[in-house]
């Protein structure tokens with residue numbers, strides 16, 4: 001299906017709401033019925049039709065249709081955060097006694113979920129070098145039920161061969177999940193490569209305006225209905241209709257924003273790769289990335305995230321560089337309109353990260369500002385270092 005049609009029109013039934021061009025926010029917890037017979041009938045389909053907003057809400061439903069179409073899946077669910085979506089997807093697949101194989105260095109709270117939290121329910125996890133084709137096969141045991149991928153991850157951008165791993169998983173009857181946040185549905189569609197479940201932090205590119213936290217799961221109708229009857233309804237970490245409406249609004253420009261962010265990131269990464277004070281640039285589409293061929297095979301283009309390692313052994317230099325930036329705001333997260341810098345030396349004291357990355361590494365997110373302004377900003381901050 002054509003992307004601009006999905007973003008602008010799919011799922012919108014304007015005649016149902018007075019021809020309003022923007023879908024209304026159905027800010028209601030309840031829906032009422034004219035007869036017992038109607039109520040009884042609706043209750044049998046409470047996950048597919050308006051009955052109670054934890055199960056079904058018309059504003060959220062429009063968003064679900066667009067997200068499923070963007071990822072090429074049969075259905076989608078929207079959650080209160082990306083982490084809620086990751087947890088619901090993983091917990092829907094595994095039970096006590098099961099084993100998970102996960103690519104190294106997933107998102108921090110995904111790492112906590114798989115390495116610590118699920119252990120208390122008897123689920124174990126092995127982390128493998130995702131860049132090595134046979135590392136997954138070697139780690140699979142008789143009780144492996146899930147392979148979890150994040151390609152690329154959001155700090156050093158290691159890539160996994162999605163089609164090859166999906167193939168292996170199908171042979172062994174193992175379910176696959178991938179976190180596709182870095183790419184957004186614009187740059188990579190893993191369902192078409194054989195992956196069973198795609199998750200997103202909708203907080204990032206999908207919303208794109210840094211004002212909503214949200215998560216997404218895309219999969220088959222069967223899987224989504226199972227998840228609704230289990231994690232979605234019992235844990236109940238749903239998105240509000242107001243936030244769903246903001247995501248719908250943000251997604252009108254998804255393709256424009258993702259393309260702009262990627263084009264500028266390429267220009268910025270070229271500038272940084274040629275600067276004497278930069279030791280290394282991590283970017284999936286950079287010419288020096290040993291996984292460039294694989295990146296080109298499965299991704300349309302790079303995203304707006306890149307990481308740099310400064311050519312210094314002094315933390316004061318890193319701080320001076322970051323403190324001197326004028327356009328890059330110092331913050332976590334990414335995917336919004338504003339460019340960001342996230343210095344790893346800010347993490348050093350944090351207990352939640354067990355393998356701190358080099359102190360002189362900084363993750364940059366390239367937002368929607370003009371490329372020349374961003375490059376000028378980096379240049380003046382590097383000069384001060």
Ligand SMILES: *Cc1c(COP(=O)(O)O)cnc(C)c1O
Nearest residue numbers: 081082083107154181201203214
């Ligand atoms: C931010 C992020 C998450 C978590 O999403 P939240 O919306 O913050 O809960 C998961 N995966 C990746 C890759 C992320 O960047």
